[in-house]
Amino acid sequence: MTLKINQLSVSFGKNVILNNMSIPEIHPGEMVSLIGKNGAGKSTILKQMTKRIRFNPDSMTLAGKPLSVDDIGYLPQDHRISANITVIELLITTMHVGANSLFTKARSAENTLTLLESIGILHLANKICTELSGGESQMVGLAQSVINQPKVLILDEPTSALDMHNQFKLLEYIKHYARTTNACVLMVVHDLNLAIQYSDKVAALHNGSLFAYGEPKRIIDKQLIRNIFNVNSQIIQLDNYPVVVACL
Amino acid sequence: MNHATYAPEMTFREQDKANIQQDNVHLNEALTVHHLRIKKKKIALLIFFLLSLIGLIADILIGSHGLTLSQVLSGIFHSDSSDIVTQTIIWDIRMPMSLMAPFVGGALAIAGAQMQTTLNNPLADPYTFGVSASAGFGASLVITHVVSIPFIPEQYQIAIMAFVMCLLTTFMIAGISSIKRISIEGVMLFGVAIMFAYDGMLTMMQYIATETQLQTLIFWQMGSLDRGSWEKITTLALLLPVVIAIMMKDAWKLSSLKVGQERAESMGINVNRLRIKTLLLVSLITSLSVAFVGAIGFVGLVAPHIARMILGEDQRFFLPASFLLGAVLVELASIASKSIMPGIILPLTVMMSIIGVPFFVFLIIKKGGRF
Numbered sequence: 001m002t003l004k005i006n007q008l009s010v011s012f013g014k015n016v017i018l019n020n021m022s023i024p025e026i027h028p029g030e031m032v033s034l035i036g037k038n039g040a041g042k043s044t045i046l047k048q049m050t051k052r053i054r055f056n057p058d059s060m061t062l063a064g065k066p067l068s069v070d071d072i073g074y075l076p077q078d079h080r081i082s083a084n085i086t087v088i089e090l091l092i093t094t095m096h097v098g099a100n101s102l103f104t105k106a107r108s109a110e111n112t113l114t115l116l117e118s119i120g121i122l123h124l125a126n127k128i129c130t131e132l133s134g135g136e137s138q139m140v141g142l143a144q145s146v147i148n149q150p151k152v153l154i155l156d157e158p159t160s161a162l163d164m165h166n167q168f169k170l171l172e173y174i175k176h177y178a179r180t181t182n183a184c185v186l187m188v189v190h191d192l193n194l195a196i197q198y199s200d201k202v203a204a205l206h207n208g209s210l211f212a213y214g215e216p217k218r219i220i221d222k223q224l225i226r227n228i229f230n231v232n233s234q235i236i237q238l239d240n241y242p243v244v245v246a247c248l
Numbered sequence: 249m250n251h252a253t254y255a256p257e258m259t260f261r262e263q264d265k266a267n268i269q270q271d272n273v274h275l276n277e278a279l280t281v282h283h284l285r286i287k288k289k290k291i292a293l294l295i296f297f298l299l300s301l302i303g304l305i306a307d308i309l310i311g312s313h314g315l316t317l318s319q320v321l322s323g324i325f326h327s328d329s330s331d332i333v334t335q336t337i338i339w340d341i342r343m344p345m346s347l348m349a350p351f352v353g354g355a356l357a358i359a360g361a362q363m364q365t366t367l368n369n370p371l372a373d374p375y376t377f378g379v380s381a382s383a384g385f386g387a388s389l390v391i392t393h394v395v396s397i398p399f400i401p402e403q404y405q406i407a408i409m410a411f412v413m414c415l416l417t418t419f420m421i422a423g424i425s426s427i428k429r430i431s432i433e434g435v436m437l438f439g440v441a442i443m444f445a446y447d448g449m450l451t452m453m454q455y456i457a458t459e460t461q462l463q464t465l466i467f468w469q470m471g472s473l474d475r476g477s478w479e480k481i482t483t484l485a486l487l488l489p490v491v492i493a494i495m496m497k498d499a500w501k502l503s504s505l506k507v508g509q510e511r512a513e514s515m516g517i518n519v520n521r522l523r524i525k526t527l528l529l530v531s532l533i534t535s536l537s538v539a540f541v542g543a544i545g546f547v548g549l550v551a552p553h554i555a556r557m558i559l560g561e562d563q564r565f566f567l568p569a570s571f572l573l574g575a576v577l578v579e580l581a582s583i584a585s586k587s588i589m590p591g592i593i594l595p596l597t598v599m600m601s602i603i604g605v606p607f608f609v610f611l612i613i614k615k616g617g618r619f
Contacts (some may be wrong), residue, residue, distance in 0.1 A: 050514035083506030
């Protein structure tokens, strides 16, 4: 089930955000990071993908068919949940959004807890959502985005509120999810080192267009960073991994 | 830095499993806590139901003509054995009044609960947002004969005009709420402005009204259950279950609205359609309640907040709990309105304001003015 983004254009008045932008096919189980400076159009692509109704349905397809919100799991940038319900209740609610019956599906609480355990946040199960910290809320947001086993996982800056430990915990889980369910993952990541480490492909955006696309080790170099971020940098090779160090 | 720290592979997952064991948080424990919470919610619903039943019986019992519990019960269940005076008091005076309380209280409470959910505003309530005032103004147009709908009895004309005005106001507020740069407080102030506007127009109506019309208009603003009738009770008893059933069918979706519009849309929820549908139902039940008994303030604010504090915002429990607590509140207000000054029934709005205004202030102080 390959995901395609074809000739996507978005503009607000005269302000062009995305200019006929296409991204090469994203294959099942693949993790693709969108990188680029603020205002490059990264979040706009994700927001277009999560729209219930699109102006041009063929601009985004999954296995040749227009991408539907039913195929998507989404973790937005603004991940705070203002509901006075427990984490487990939130996830059970997400599980039943399309259901007509008020009764929960069999073993829904057990399945929810198993998911929380596999992400490593079982201890949050009975906590009220409004009492979660920013990082906890983001981890719960991840659980919410995968609870219905989507074929496409869309994450907007998923590690923005997380400490180093939880950044790896979250990305490890996403990698595990992509590999085991063959889902396509598209995420906006600002930390280039995390993008290098956890992406199969990187799409570098610049001024609403795709500037470069490919394996992170191949395309992320001093020149690219200079071109899209206007920052001088050094790339250090460490255990066969390139590490980006900004030079001030 | 070695490779293991740089590319953690399963290290973190294993580490977290160890942490979970360390914290002694076990899956079964979490499941037990969850099941216990659900059980407590069901028990709370049962208690609210029993309280509303007790409140109803107490409300029927209390009145200027002293009747004992056995007289009331035999009057209700064995009316043949009661004398004609007792029967008239119970069936024609007290029952229509007392039965209006749970229906109207419940209706206004779920109207407030759904306004708070769909507008994502904890201060929303038909009264504080001027929706009740708009219904009162709609009614005043018919009472003063400024507007009249041909071939329809006046009682229903009042309900229709109240509904139309409610609808207009609710959607005006929904429109303002959908403008992103207007904060929750801003929408609240807009509601206050609407309330003032309708109050002004209502005063205008009073000014042009005849003496008899004026009496009816003032009565409207006060809110009183003694306008209750079996016909009105039947209308509400038929309509409310349908409205609640439609809202309950959307319970999962309504609960999900709290995660934010963008995310709710990504879950496949047509947020705008859900909001319009729910606000239509809110308008319908608010307008009927106001048309039948006049404006009763703060029920829609207080009842959902108590329900939220006790049961949380899972709509499957939140909605019935709001209804039952709304019923209990208006029953208590009705009892108080008859008990404070024997022989005189005080306006319900006065009684509800005694509870509602401090609660409203408490909410603002508790949240530090931030929502």
